[in-house]
Amino acid sequence: MPYMRRPPISYVVLNSLKGHLLTNIAHQGYRSVRYCDFKFSAFVSYSRRKTEQSAAIQKTEVSAIPNECLCKYKDGDYDFCYHLPASYSIYGKRFNCNYLPVLDSLGLLGLLKFRYVPDTGNEKEDYISMTKNPVFVTAFSSNHYAEGTRLLYEIRSLWPKQFIIVYDLGLASEQTEIIQKLCDVQYRVFNFSAYPNYFTLLSQFRWKPVIIAETLKEFGSIWYMDTSVVFKKDNLSHVYDLVRCRQNVQNSARSVIPSSELRDEREQRTEHESGWDINQWRENVKECQKSAYLLHGYTGHGIFWATDPVVYEYFPTNFVEIKKPKAKMYEAGFVFVAKTREVITNILRWYVACALEQQCMAGTYGLHCSSTDSKRFSVFAKCHRFDQSVVNLLSANAYYYDRHYYVSEIVDFFNIVRGSTYHDLKPLMKC
Incomplete structure (x- = not known):
């Protein structure tokens, strides 16, 4: 049975409760949750999707970087939020932009300027x-x-x-x-x-x-x-x-x-x-x-x-x-x-x-x-x-x-x- 659409909901919660609350909300049928953390002043978006996609390499279009994930470094804009491979509309809290040079030195930036990994077909x-x-x-x-x-x-x-x-x-x-x-x-x-x-x-x-x-x-x-x-x-x-x-x-x-x-x-x-x-x-x-x-x-x-x-x-x-x-x-x-x-x-x-x-x-x-x-x-x-x-x-x-x-x-x-x-x-x- 397909998921019923429910309107996005917003919560502001104490730091000690946020993990458990997000977990429970995300499994009550809501497709998206917007969470605000006072301490870190950051947002985490959660959503549910029924279909399973290829998690390693997907064929999809490159999309704009969400504002809450954006980091500026060297030659351009970088998305420093982790996106769930099976559903890229689901992403976590942004990492500190100051760590981009470390990832760069280790050769780990690569396609981080884009949200998606293009599928080459080969x-x-x-x-x-x-x-x-x-x-x-x-x-x-x-x-x-x-x-x-x-x-x-x-x-x-x-x-x-x-x-x-x-x-x-x-x-x-x-x-x-x-x-x-x-x-x-x-x-x-x-x-x-x-x-x-x-x-x-x-x-x-x-x-x-x-x-x-x-x-x-x-x-x-x-x-x-x-x-x-x-x-x-x-x-x-x-x-x-x-x-x-x-x-x-x-x-x-x-x-x-x-x-x-x-x-x-x-x-x-x-x-x-x-x-x-x-x-x-x-x-x-x-x-x-x-x-x-x-x-x-x-x-x-x-x-x-x-x-x-x-x-x-x-x-x-x-x-x-x-x-x-x-x-x-x-x-x-x-x-x-x-x-x-x-x-x-x-x-x-x-x-x-x-x-x-x-x-x-x-x-x-x-x-x-x-x-x-x-x-x-x-x-x-x-x-x-x-x-x-x-x-x-x-x-x-x-x-x-x-x-x-x-x-x-x-x-x-x-x-x-x-x-x-x-x-x-x-x-x-x-x-």
Whole structure:
């Protein structure tokens, strides 16, 4: 049954109530909500649409930038509001215009001058680069140094010549001295002085999207991994094939996305990832609809369960779909990324913008969650996962609120193991 049109409604609410009120109003049948925030003097527009559109690349006309989203920078006007990919009339609070130079330096502005991403009709034009041997990237401070030594030791055991970039987030001098002597390892100090001072709160992980963006700008594709990652095998071609298929397939030849109802049914009958299901993998390669920003490790709960409501002020979503079991949350600390236009436009640009905006990534809740295991999708557990909440929400928004399209569904090549004893890296200094 089509949605009944209701007149737009306006509310002025206290800051502490706004997230919940907007959520409820948007699902009472109103097509649009105009929200005024006294504190930030900004507006957020919400609307509902029944039809599902392609979230990654759409064929649509370029439209004027809304006044509340407009930023002036260098050569023109920029739209610095995130627009929901499936419905561009829905957009969030504008990010601080002062952060545009940072995005520019990371190569993330691109089509930000326009509200829409034009559809070229040819996926090859969207495909930017994927190097034969993606660079491995990690970052850690002194309290994760033991884990870091294990990661480097295990990588070198499997890939003797693999190029690795290590970002120093606060290592001791004797630790940096060892890292700098390792073969095929590039040591870099993360430049905290170039970013707001709250970047030094390492547990908010704002540095992570910046590091991913910085290295992706240099290299066609990367693996970013936290120190808790332990590789189990050296052949990763089955992961690469999920993205590499784009080089040979045009948009028109890629599989049609099933309806939300059919995908709900698929999720119910799909078992949790275990090893490598070759039949499913073959179907995924044939379908060729995976994101080029691929997550891998399931956290055990949904996105809505562990995402602070303040995030939705910047990144509106479909609150019906985001509460379903197919909108699962995956580890942000282990990702394979190939540089494509849709990755930059729909995920990485906004991932970095959120890191720069103090309230966007910080939220108001901590890591401790309060909810029963039986409601790990539809209930907010009053907790927040910082960068992980943000990148999962962006991925879900861009890929039909369905983890099938933003995760590899392959787990035979790694484990996540937190905590480690020190591994001697001196043998790795012999090139």
